[in-house]
Amino acid sequence: MAGHTPNPLFLLIFLGRLLLLAAQAQPVTVTVGLIFDGGSPGGKIANTTIPMALDDFYAAFPGSTARVRLEHRDSRGDVVAAAAAGALELMEGRGVRAILGPQSSVESAFVADLATRAEVPVVSFSATSPSVSPGAGRFFARAALSDAVQTGAIAALAKHFGWRLVVPVYQDDDYGAAFVPFLVDALTDAGAEVPYRFALPAGASSDAVAAAMYRMESLQTRAFVVHTRPDLAERVLAAAEAAGMMGEGFAWVITDGLTGLLASINAPPGLIGLAPYVPTTPRLRDVRRRWVRRFMRDHPGADSEHAEMGSYAVWAYDAAWAVASAAEHLAPGDLSPRGLVGGTGGPTDFAGLGKSSSGKKFLDAITATTFDGLGGKFELVDGELTAHAFRVLNTMDNGKERSIGFWRKNGGLTRKLGGAPGGCGSGFRPIVHLDVDPVTNWTTAGGFVVEVFEAAVRLLPYALPVEYVKAESMPYDMLVKKVGDGTFDAAVADITITAARSSHVDFTLPFMASSIAMVAPLRDDRGERTWVFLKPLRYDLWLASAAFFLFTGFAVWFVEHRGNDEFRGPPSNQVGALLYFGFSTLVFAHRENLRNNLSRFAVVVWCFVVLILQSSYTASLTSMLTVPQLEPSIADYAALWRGAERVGIMNNSFMRGAMDRSGFPPSRLVPYRAPQSFHEALLNGTIGAVVDETPYLRIFLKSYCDRFAVTGQLNKTGGFGFAFPKGSPYVADLSCAILALTESEEMNLIERKWFGESDGCAATQAGGPFTADSLSFGSFWGLFLITGATSLLCCAIHLATFVAANRRDIRLLLTSHPSWKGTLRRFAKLYDGKDLSAHTFRSKVTGRNDAAAAGASPSAVHHDAAASPISLSNHTYMSDWSLQTSSPAMAGCEIELAGAGGQAEEAATDEARDPNGSGENGRDN
The missing domain is CATH 3.40.50.2300 (Response regulator)
Structure with missing residues (x-):
């Protein structure tokens, strides 16, 4: 197979595209x-x-x-x-x-x-x-x-400390000379004067600088502003210290160009420096750590303390x-x-x-x-x-610096810049709140937590630089971990101290105590209380009242028994009379005629006590029956556990973990961010109760106290504390400051400012604002003491009178009955007898003798008695039985004997003493 030769043009195009892509x-x-x-x-x-x-x-x-x-x-x-x-x-x-x-x-x-x-x-x-x-x-x-920006801060310092004369000490070149006119204008606007200016060449020797210092000392000026390069500034400050111009009564301000290089000029303590405000952020802390390592690597001979x-x-x-x-x-x-x-x-x-x-x-x-x-x-x-703010700092003995305040162009001098990490929902602003200016990105904060922190910082023996950074919304457990790993230097928020969180950070002493409590809706239960008539008085007052009813009845019986027929008769009748008289005074229905002044006095005092008891009972019962009686719909945590109601908790708090550990079903927990959400959910039945820490519940009840109440605390918590990294030296100092603050009135003022008065909402306690509390014995023990002492005194006086009147018979009882039981029995029998010497019985006998003397025939008397048939078994008639016999002569005799009852008894007594009829009282029968 013949080889295929590639097209050269295609290769060129392909290579060109590759080069173009590589270039792009x-x-x-x-x-x-x-x-x-x-x-x-x-x-x-x-x-x-x-x-x-x-x-x-x-x-x-x-x-x-x-x-x-x-x-x-x-x-x-x-x-x-x-x-x-x-x-x-x-x-x-x-x-x-x-x-x-x-x-x-x-x-x-x-x-x-x-x-x-x-x-x-x-x-x-x-x-x-x-x-x-x-x-x-x-x-x-x-x-x-620009150096011109900081002149406003210097002028503010002069005005704050009252410096009338301020002398600029500057480097005589373009760097220093261009700064002085702006400084003079700012000082003049602040009411300070510049009597002269002290310019030094950049290469001025130490001797020349020392000579200049002595000239300035002779001119009696005490406030100076140094604006030079670092090498010249070091000579100026050393000469001033040698001339004794760094002590009390002198003020030295260095500009930000020197403050930024403070470690390289060997600054003496006591200088006031200005430095542009740089917010501390996690990114800045990370860059600083890496920068120091890199600086020491690039400059091996540099001092690490000055890096x-x-x-x-x-x-x-x-x-x-x-x-x-x-x-x-x-x-x-x-x-x-x-x-x-x-x-x-x-x-x-x-x-x-x-x-x-x-x-x-x-x-x-x-x-x-x-x-x-x-x-x-x-x-x-x-x-x-653009410049946002300047830090005002003070140099210390160890070459370090400490912040003493801040200066803002529109806000002047201040000790703080405001803001805090974390925060609560909008409904809990009194606890802690954050506001960020969208234009300047400036964070301000307020609330109870922030004000307590700043008050504690003011009590420190040194100035603690306060710079707040707003943290993202996160659970406080995560915020605490970020403090522990160095993301934040501290956490100033409403953080509850727990054992788990303490493993990551060190907490200060709690600045506010707290506990877990429950809030439930109030309901009116007037229609559900059958035994409401017992509610006005507590059990102790019921028992005390019954006891004094009995004691008063006994006291009256004891005094009236020997001289009043209405308190005599069979034992059952006497007990009935005693009980009836005592309890009938409750409605002032007693009808017995009292014959003795002692019993009358005791009853008058007792009726006064009864009147007060009756009025109080009536008022309390009326309130309970007519005014709504508000009670929590869920009585306690046990009732909440047994029920099926859902429970509202605070979002991002530790409450979910605490409820889970207690075994409460997680499906019944509903998180919310604001008290308005709690309010709506409780009213529409979405949740049956809210379980949270008491500070948040105080804020909630401050706005909605008319329908809800705290039903009891479940358990204590560690309270609110400020979190610092492990080993932070500020923890011990701030804890001491918090203790001092807690012992002062300032803490109470701060708490009242943000939470209101502790008793400002009556519904914060179970029962609601209109519930009538039961009356207790403690409210009336003084009255019971008076009536009891009165009755007891009357009984004692009556007993003393009886003993005095019957002293011979009592002496005979004591000598003739060696057994104390027999003596007591004969004494009781003696006391149980009628006191015929009493005026009540004497008047009765006198009235009957007068009737006989008037010529009334015995038959008429007998006829009248027979005309009205009666039950002779009744004790009220037994005493007159001797008068109603068939023999008129005998009747008259009985009258005579009855009329001479006292003498007959006395004769019988004498006869018992002298049975032979001899002696002083003897007679021929």
Whole structure:
């Protein structure tokens, strides 16, 4: 078979297509120059940060259509070298499309002028002097903050601390001189004066600086603002410390250019520094950790303690990211083989520079780029980075810094910036809430949790920098884990302390106690209580009342028995009279005539007590019968367990796990986010109860206390605490602060502010606001004490009177009966007898004798008795039986004997004493 020869034209087309596809697959290379001073701290930072930022960008966006390639140039701090060896050589020889740097403002001004001629964008991350600006150079962009911005913060400090005279100490060059006019204007607006300005050349010796310090001390000024390069600032601060101008009574403020390089100037303690506010985010923490390792690798001789990523590093990182992002907008057609086209001169001819074919498009892309950078939202307004806020910090003895507050352009000085990780639903805003400004991305927070945290921070012996970051909505178990792994430095939220969570983090002492409780709807059960008439009085009051009814009846019987026929008779009749009299006083229906003043006095006091008891009982019973009696529809957790009602719980809380561990059926749990949802679900019957922690239930009942009530606590919880990583030194200090806060009145004020008064809603307790509580013995024990003491006193007086009147008979009983039982029996028999000396019996006898003397015949008396047949077995008539005999003479005799009953008994007693009839009372029978 003959071989087939391929068509050459087809091979050429195929190879061309392959080359085209390969070219399209390769990203476009965009060359960017980097000019820095390799010997300066800022240059070392830039040399590490910018390559790292590009690596991170392309790791995050591996499919980028363009790749930035850096061309490094070291200016060594020389303006001419920066311009000639740097800018010109990069633009003409290397064809760079943009330049990052130069480092100083003087170099940047020179390079910006050349770049404007060549239309090559210059993006500076460290030129902060107001003398160089996008307004002066059209192709200059500042990815850093202008020094003029911080003058407002300095003026606010002067006003806050009352500095009347403030002296600027600045470097006498373009960097320092351009800053002073803005500072003077800001101080003047704040009411402070600038008596003089102190300018120092960049190369001033230590002796010259020391001499200047002594001159300033002689002028009696106490507040100074230092705005120089790091090497000169170190000499100035050392001279001030040697001259004794760093102690009490002096104030030294350093600008952000020095604060960002604080570790390299050996700053003495007590300085007030300003630094651009950089929000701490998980991304920033990750970059910082990697940056330190890379910085130590790039600069082996550097001190690891001074390797700190300050504001210069953040600006450099974001500037490189912005250039890499803008390079994506360049197409291959925008990039000519040579960097500059149309030039008429040589490589050193400034006037004959060519123009960049991509410069205008590249500059527009850079200035229009916005993203969330390490320093916050990256956005260039009129070619300059916008400022959100400044941190106010204080240097310490160990060379570290601590934040003491913040300054915002529209908000002034403040100790906090607001915000918190996590949060509750909109209905639980009093506990913790977050608000984010959509324009500035500024997070503010409030609520009970945030206010308690900030109050505890104020009690610390040092200033704790407070910066809140809003976390995504997540269960608190996950939030705690993120604190444990370093994603967050702390969690300030309504986090319940549990054993499982404590294995990941360290909690402070609880700042609010809590427990798991249940809320159920209230129902009116007036129609379901058959024995409601017993409800007004508690059992102890019922028993006490019955006992005093009996005791009062006994006291009256004891006093009236010997002198009142209505309290005599057979034992059964006496017991009946005792009970009837005692209980009839309940309705004031007693009809017995009391003959003794002692019993009358006891009954008057007792009737007063009965009147109060009766009125109270009537009022309570009326309330129970007429006012709605609200009771929970589910009495307790046991009833909830036995029933089939579904239960509402808080979303993202630990309640689901707690209920599952208790064995409650998971199918009956319904999560909700807001108390409004609880309210609607309880009313329409979707759920029968809500089980949650008491702080949330207080918020719920504060709004809906008229229909729901807490039916009892199920069990205690660990309370709310702030979470920190394991081993955090802040845990112990904040715990002590929380204890101090809890013991003060401030905690009560905060709690009342966000939760209201603890008894502001009566429905928070079972039974509702209109339930009439049963009356107890404790409310009336004073009255019972009075009536009991009165009755007992009356009985004691009556007994003493009886003993005194019968002392001879009692003495005889004691001597003639050695057995105490016999003595007691004879004493009772003696007391049971009639007291015929009482006026009640004397009046009865006198009345009968008078009738006989008037001539009434015995037969008439007998006739009258026979005309009215009676039952002679009744005890009321037994006493008169001797009067109703068939013999009139005998009847008269009986009358006489009855009338002389007292004397007969006395004679019998005397006869028993003297049976022979002799003695004082003897007579002839």
